[in-house]
Amino acid sequence: MLDTVLNTLAVAKVIDGSQLWVETLRLLGKTPIALLITLIVSIVLLKNQRSYEQIEKICDSSLGPICAIVLVTGAGGMFGGVLRASGIGEVLASTLGHTGMPVIVAAFIISSALRVAQGSATVALTTTAALISPMVAADPSLSQMDLCFIVISIASGATVLAHVNDSGFWLVSRFLEIDTKTMLKTWTVQETLIGIVGFIIAYVGSIIF
Template identity: 65%
Template sequence: MQDIIQTPSPFFLLSVAALSIVALLLLIIKCRVHAFISLIFVSFFTAVIAGIPSEEVVPTLMSGFGGTLASVALLVGLGAMIGKLLEVSGGAQVLADKLIGKFGAKKSPLALGVTSLIFGFPIFFDAGLIVMMPIIFSVANRFGGSLLIYALPAAGAFAVMHAFVPPHPGPVAAAGFLGADIGLLLMVGLLVAVPTWYLGSYLFGVYSGHKFHISLSNILHSTESNLQPIKLPRFATVMSILILPMLLIFLDTGLNTLTAAGIIDGSNSLTRVLRMMGKTPIALLITLLVCLFVFSKDYGMKKLDSLCSESLAPICGVILITGAGGMYGGVLRTSGIGDALAGLFTDTGMPVIVAAFVIATCLRVAQGSATVALTTTAALISPMVASTVGLSSLDLCFIVIAIAGGATVLSHFNDSGFWLVSRLLEMDEKTTLRTWTVMETLLGSIAFLIVLVLSFVF
């Protein structure tokens, strides 16, 4: 099955995409139809109206659903088990105590955000957020107030690192298409990511927390278990467990970056094995096994097995709704809506950095995936970049960041990350649009404005 079955007029495809979004808004918010049902219903009719052949409609739906589950289900399941063990053992409490001791109670959201920025350097958004959730819940449980005050700064930190900073796949792939220097992009990405996070995530997260009260979620922080920690683990033990997946994932992302730069031979057997160990599901599996080994001495495997089972029950809804969001995004990709919209802006004559942001934004809104929007836009504008005279190495990095900014904004129903955040924090869809979607739009727009200004200065 090819990605684009047929491509009617761009205006027709734009109308289909707009109507499908309106239909989702009405079904979920106005009619109160469950998000899982609404997404499947709208995905089906969007596929039919957009012109996907009848024999390909169901395979397209299943492909989008299954592809998302393949990338999300293992991460959420393994991460939920790790989170439960850290919670019940007192590990989350230990780390929260240390953070608060260093930063103070009033700056605990800042502490969580800074920690997430560090963890987010090699670890992907969804995996990082899942691993940090028990610490976020522990801090929120201690100090009270809206969960958003603590969760949005951390989630935003993982989002900016994933979008703007190598060795994450989006910026690395875009750099490859445009010929940008990876080392220079790393420096520029970090310089842009930190102020972008502070303005668009930390400050907005604190503001949102005072405006919207979200009670502590029971997805990972459960009160069902009355088990009290036999003895609190050492801080070094907790940090080692949290850093372990980060180090393992860096084996994959770091070695991939070195291979792309031609520094090492990617076909080497040792390199391939290390990269396999660094794949996110394997890294989380290894971390979970280490958790079981460490805590089995105090709690026994029978109790740990019970805790792992308990951790899986609440996340079924998270996984299914996230998969349905991937189904909707897959339909929009397969129908050709994203490519048709991007094509409208390719030859408009606007500055290349502005065109990069606009095209990435269209792709992001049309099909949901930030990584797909980022890499596809880079491929689309690479001829434009190649034909533009006078672009420096810095300019190429600025264009990559502009693309990443466009690929970050306006996260909504077709983005699996939207549903992951919504269900982990147990927010309704309207509140998620007013918080998470606005934050993502702020992050992408601020990053774009920063590099746009820098492109005129340098």
């Protein structure tokens, strides 16, 4: 929360992001530091109820499952990284960006294609936004509501078809002990439905408003 909130305030020019106190608090909010603090606090709270030997045993027994999740999640993320480095995302986006279709539809398709190709929803979001922005700037007929619906369309496309090149897919799979086939039947279908429903709502909203 410290990292996200302070970064948002700094981007909005509410505070000076270069100040030492801001950078210090953002450092505490970084994921590794926040998790380390959580671990230390947990050990301190447990020491009143457990012996040091018991706490050590708890920590040792947790390493196996954690390492397995980190390893598989990292492998999935690396696969997505390889696809990004290959340039497939840029090729897909460039091809779909010149089809002449409505901006909101193009945004969804490009974002979906990038999501499927390289797995990262964040990369799909940012890349699609960069590619769509010239189209949006060139269309003066788009209202503020239209822009909101385009953003929702991009986010919806970046949600669909989460599969084996998505590190989050493996995180959920290993943490909940779900096999890959079942994940594809449940998680992938669920994410796809969320994305499609979101796009439909955005598209209908753009027509009505």
